[in-house]
Amino acid sequence: MTRNKTQIRVWLLGTAMTVALAGPSAAQAPALMSEEEMADLVEECRLVADDYAQLGDEQIVTREEMTRILTLNQATECDTVRQRLTQEDSAVATDEVQLEQQAVIEGQAQVRVPDPQVDVQVPPPQVTVRKAQPQVQISEQPTDIQVRQEQPRISIEVPQILVTVEIPAPTIYIRSSQPDVQVSNADPEVEVVQGDPQVSVRQGDPELTVDLDVDQDADAAETATTQAQGATDQAATGEAQAGVTSRTEGNVRLGTGEAQVEMVQPEGEAEYNYTQAEPQVSFEQAEAQVTVTMPDQPTVELVTVGEPSVTFETEEERQARRQQERQQQQAAGQPAAEQQTGQQPAPQQQAGQQPAAGLPQTVTVGQLMDMRVVGAEGEDVGTPHAIVGEGDQVMLVLRDGGFLGFGGREIGIPISRVMFGGDHLQLSTMTAEEIESAGGFEFDDNARLEDSREIEISG
Structure with a gap:
């Protein structure tokens, strides 16, 4: 019985150790990541995931x-967790063995655990x-295109034009x-010569009636008698007094003869003052009817010589x-002092090109006339x-030469002593002899150069 018991205990000890050691393998957890995700992990993280x-x-x-540690995929973190798992696994195995040994005290057991042979076969990773x-971004700068167009040649042939103007005779209305x-006559001078009138007075005898019976009328009768006597005396003396008119009522006959009127005309012609106003002329002109008859419409032909050259x-x-073009222009040009009237000027610079400093520039006279002139020190001339x-x-x-001390006289400066400054002309420093010879410059208007004339000036 004792032997059997011992064998049973020994068997139980081995069983307990086997169960304790095999416990972690029986409780294997499901995989945390897929094989593709495991392939992207570093070596330390793959090992800790397997453990x-x-x-x-x-x-x-x-x-x-x-899961969080594997997602970070950092070798240091994964190595630290793997050490924790290894230490905890060793501690659990030691506790199991000691617990079983303490529980089975009657038997003696010796357990030798050989070193495990670990064969790890890692399949080749599948890398996807x-x-x-790709996103390709190309930024292309704008293309700078220069077109140099030669001057076109235009030829126009116009036949002789016959212009006939018919002007009808105007109709004139005068109102x-x-x-x-207005006749102004002066007052006539009238002279009247009157002859002496002949006055004949026949006075009858007065009839006096005196009423003596009335006393109160005595004074009145006396007065009447006195008046009658006065009238008789007046009649007696009437023939002797001419031009006396009596207001006594009677039969008076007045005989008037025909007056002899003599008109004396003034000597000379009458003075006439004739004033005539200016006539008011109203001129109405109808619009001219212009009729232009062309035999045919003008024919315009545009002919392009050659093909455009694109470079x-x-x-x-x-x-x-x-x-190279500037050098060719400089070699083909002539100094301004050697230019003669009628010579063909050098080709003008292309539009848009800035003149090179120090090289002769070709400009027209009209362009120079519009520029401002400054002295050698920059003063405005x-x-x-x-x-x-x-x-x-x-x-x-230059008309105003006061800046050189000539007091406003005209001065002449050679164009060779003038420099082209872009938007102005600058005079170079002149010697005393040049200043003296420049004063009092006189020229003929026929010597003026036309505005279209091109000359060269130092740049």
């Missing part, structure tokens, strides 16, 4: 924490690289108003081409008065 899958003990490291669509006549060039090639040709020289004439 955790075999142990499956969430008391040491929870599943959520392990998903390449995103005359009645004249206003693609870089910035360096363009600079080199411009430099004014504008050119004229540009004339004198012999083989071109002279710049």
Whole structure:
């Protein structure tokens, strides 16, 4: 009986150790990641994931924490967790063995655990690289295109034009108003010569009636007698007094002879003052009816000579081409002092190109006349008065020469002593002899150069 008991205990000890050691393998947890995700982990994180899958003990490291650590994919974190899992696994195995040994005290057991042979076969990882669509951004600067168009040649042939103007005779209407006549006669001088009238008076005897019975009428009768006597005396003396008119009532006959009137006309013609107002002329002109008859419509022909030449060039090639063109213009040009009237001027610079400093520039006289002139020190001198040709020289004439001490006289400066400043003309420093010879410059208007004349001036 004792032997059997011992064998049973020994068997139980081995069983307990086997169960304790095999416990973690029986509780293997499901995988935390897929194989593709495991392939993207670093070596330390893949090892700790395998250890955790075999142990499956969430008391040491929870599943959520392990997932977080694997997601970070940091070698240091994964190595630290793996050490924790290894230490906790050794402690559990030691406790199990000691617990079983303490529980079975009657038997003696010796357990030798050989070193495990671990064979890890890692399948080749499947690497899947998903390449995103590339985004290509190209920023192209605007193309600088220069077109150099030669001057077109235009030929127009116009036949002789016959212009016939027919002007009809005008119709004139004159309205005359009645004249206003005013005659002023001076007062005539009238002279009347009157002859002496002949007066004959026949007076009858007066009849007197005297009533003596009335006393109160005595004074009245006396008065009447006195009046009658006075009348008789007046009649007696009537023939002697001429031009006396009696107001006594009677039969009076007046005989008047015909007056002899003599009209004396003034000597000379009458003085006439004739004033005539200016006539008011109202001129009504109808619009002229112009009829232009052309035999045919003008024919315009545009002919392009040659094909356009397109050349693609870089910035360096363009600079080199411009430099070569400037050198060719400089070699083909002549100094301004050698230009004669009627010579063909040098080709003008292309529009848009800035003149090179120090090289002769070709400009027209009209352009120079509109520019401002400054002295050698930058003082304002004014504008050119004229540009004339004198012999083989071109002279710049300034009217106000006070800046050189000439007191406002006209001065002539050779164009060779003038520099082109872009928007102004600058005079160079002049010697005393040049200043003296510049004063009092005189020229003929026929020597003025036309505005279209091109000359060269130092840049």
